[in-house]
Amino acid sequence: MNYSVDFPLTCGRYHLNFVAAMKLLLLVAMCWLSASVAQAQSVPATLNLTETVTADVAPGMRSVDLTFSVAGADTLGFALIVPLQGATFTLLDPGGNPVLDSNDARLSFDTGSERFPPLPGGVFQLSALAAPTDGNWTIRLQFPPAPAKTVVVATIFTRSRY
Incomplete structure (x- = not known):
């Protein structure tokens, strides 16, 4: 049947x-x-994968640091979403020395005002920084007083030297 x-x-x-x-x-x-x-002090950047680091921005704040650790990487890159107008950028190596700033030719900035609908701020991007030193790196942002509560988001990617 x-x-x-x-x-x-x-x-x-x-x-x-x-x-x-x-x-x-x-x-x-x-x-x-x-x-x-x-919210940890230093987020480790996993080799050959991406890591996301965030920082809360309260109304009136004028700067924020995002810290992450690098170990055994051949290259370092990131995409940093900054929803604040007039932000400037500095990348500090583990010794606290500036490696990149907003005017560096290796860094690109895509403004949010060119999007539809227009968005505040924009995105800083670095495709590859060769041979980053092992240790804790810091992305430092400075901006006019934040008008409202927001979040800065960084996607960090590293490539193994092995």
């Missing part, structure tokens, strides 16, 4: 909703974990 088994269409829809709910739960867990990691 052949019996046909038919599943109602709603079964597939519920399956998709379950998968979407699991993805949302995973995203919330990742955000919670990254928020707790970002």
